[in-house]
Amino acid sequence: MDAVLIGSRSCDYAWLTFVLVSGHLVYSVVFAYFVGKIFKMHVCFVNRSELANDWKNDTFYRVHETSRMKRNGGTWILVRDLPSDERKRLCNSLVRELDVEDYNAFDDNTYCYDP
Numbered sequence: 001m002d003a004v005l006i007g008s009r010s011c012d013y014a015w016l017t018f019v020l021v022s023g024h025l026v027y028s029v030v031f032a033y034f035v036g037k038i039f040k041m042h043v044c045f046v047n048r049s050e051l052a053n054d055w056k057n058d059t060f061y062r063v064h065e066t067s068r069m070k071r072n073g074g075t076w077i078l079v080r081d082l083p084s085d086e087r088k089r090l091c092n093s094l095v096r097e098l099d100v101e102d103y104n105a106f107d108d109n110t111y112c113y114d115p
Contacts, residue, residue, distance in 0.1 A: 057096065059094075059096065060094075060113055060114055061094070061095040061096075061111040061112065061113055061114075062092055062093065062094055062095065062111065062112050062113075062114045063079060063090050063091060063092065063093050063095065063098070063106065063111065063112075064079065064091070064092070064110070064111065064112035065078065065079050065080040065087075065091060066078060066079070066080070066110060066112075067079045067090075067106055067107070067110040067111060067112070068106065068107040068110045069082070069090075069102075069105050069106050069107070070105045070106075070107070071105075076107065079091055090102065095111055
C-alpha cells in the first residue's frame, strides 16, 4: 500500500507525502523482518507441539511440601506432615519419576510447576 501511495502524487505537498510514506514503508519493512523471524519460530513450535510437550510429559512438575497425598485410610495428608524419611524421598522429586503407587496417591492439582 505504501508503494502505491508513493507512486501517486496528487496533492500540493507531494514531497512531504513522499517523505512520510517512504519513512513508513522503511519502518514497516524493518518491523516485518524482525517480527517475521519470531512468527516463523512460533509457527514451527506450534506445529511440533513443543510448547505443550513439557506439560503433557510432566517434565517440570515436582512434589512440593504442600502437595496432598491420600493415605491408607483414604484421608488426605500434606507431604510436609509425612514421616521424615518418606518426606525426604518424595519432596522435590519430579512427578514423572514417581512409581505408580505414589503417583496415584497424589492429588494432581497440588503439584508445583518448576521450570
